[in-house]
Amino acid sequence: MPSPEPEPQEAPAASAGESADPVHEAPRPGRPALWVLGLAAALSLGGVVYSLYRVLGMAEGLDDTGVMLLANNLFSPIIVTAFAGAVGGAVAPRLILKRRSKGPRRAVAALGFTVVGIIAAVVAYLSFSVDADIALALALVLFGSALVGGLFALPARSVTVVAGLSATLLLLLSMYARGVLQRTSTVSLFSDPLDEYGALGSAVPFITGLACGLCAFLYLRRKKAGVKLLGHLLAGAIPGAIWLVSTVLAQIGVEAVLNIGLEEVSALDTAFLALSFQWQYNGSMTAMFAGAFCAVLAYGLLMPKAPKAKAAKSS
Template identity: 35%
Template sequence: MNATKPARRSSSGVIANIVLLVIAALWLVGSFQALRVLVAGSLRTQPESVANLIMSLSGTIAGAVFGGAAAGYLARSAKVRPFTAMSRHVCALSGGVVVGLVTAGLSFYTFGATPAVATIVAGVAGCAAVIGSLFAAAKNRDIVFAGLVGTLLVFVVMFLRGWFGGLVNSLYHSNPDAYRWIAIAAGLVIGLCVGLCGYLVLRRLQPKTSLYGFLAAGAAPGALWMFSEIATRIAAALLVANTAEPDVLSGLMMDQSLQAQLDGSMAALFAGATTTVLAFGLLAPKADAKAKAAKRGTAVPAQKSKAKKTAPDAKRGGGKKSTA
């Protein structure tokens, strides 16, 4: 009966991997389709509208990073022997390369009328997917899985941001500084949610994980988001340099939007790591704390004192028996 538990867990883990990969694929296809409908057509007639593309590119590149990590996590689950650090990285990178090629194909399909834009988006998003797959090469698989589950909450917020895009744009035009601070506040809330999610998932999968493992699980979603924002800024610089430069107002709005998104990702990284550490200290069962204290040797003096107290009691008991 105990032998079936690892097999049952591995089968459920494979199903969870596939679900994560399907979500990543749907996000990538949907984001590229949205870019094709809303942005790609205007680039042919108005090349200076590249600012609209750049401000909409963050979610697409984030999807590529997440897809590369999810595919790498699924690829590293293969039964490769010997399972060394090199084989982990090779398997994870192979999954990232597949996602990178798919992302490049979607880019050329979306921006086929503007080859320069298609090449830049394909190159940056594809490389981001490959680099994102390295996250899946971590030694502890459960930490990777907890980080990927927490990243799904980031996509929920990105979806809501796109859904209420008109309200976000009106907020920016009315008060750009408030837009930035709202992005930071949203990042802190996201970090709180992903930190709790990472703690709960990792606590369920591997309760004996160290503090640093929980810290990595809570910080991973913010780190992946921040990396995607950095890749978006690289794509923005290449697009502006190789296409028509946007007008002054659009360029200013683009720069502040990119900065606000980067600030939000850094806030999520900090809040996620902090929340997981606090949850580890406040929510961990006392039995685990006692076991770790005993493992460090702090409970040994208490055991010695207890032994000293019980020794006279034993002598007294022996004396009573002898008098009887």
């Protein structure tokens, strides 16, 4: 007598905590890169505020010459604070949230760059508190710079953000090196002082932008994060974009400082500031274009092709 056929049984349902498909986590920036960026941001922020304090000599407040010196040197603390705010926004989620946590990453990032802004504002106000009005204006400008810079840390791909910030660190180092070279060298980089603001001066931001774009690409390639074309475009453009928004903030801050500290600005000082800001705008947009272009070009030429693409091409 034949044995009865076994009844078909249904496969056990997957539990709520399991999924049929494996979960692929998005790559996250490594802690060494974040530590380097955080340390660089802290040192550069403290150094630029201290350097500004020494240049101005705030023992007895600011006279008219000191106000103009502050206006002419305001760009450096602003771009450094914007960079520090972006770093704070990138570092905070990595340190606070657990690896598998789906917590409010952007809220934690906002907390990070807000804390950086508060620290920068407090340090600036205490350093220049001899002149309360100037100190308050400077503190508000730096606080706003940290908030605006922190917005660059909000994109979902944190690896792309860190790649762009690594390239921004290279940009800041090149600015610092250029300033040191111009102060210490007896030979000018330009045959005519106005060349610094002309076509010859535009070559420096372009070359720097290319280096920043290559730096961003190399970081993304080393991380093997699977970032596509738009991610490389964003990472390469971040240094120039931070430079651009810092120039806008510097122009606002200079107007505020001059309105507080001076009753009238000479025509020569006005012309110099206008020429300086024009160069900053041109340089930032040149660096942003060059960085994005280099990162995208490197992605197309140097990124290894996927095995499927190679197989399809050979068949």
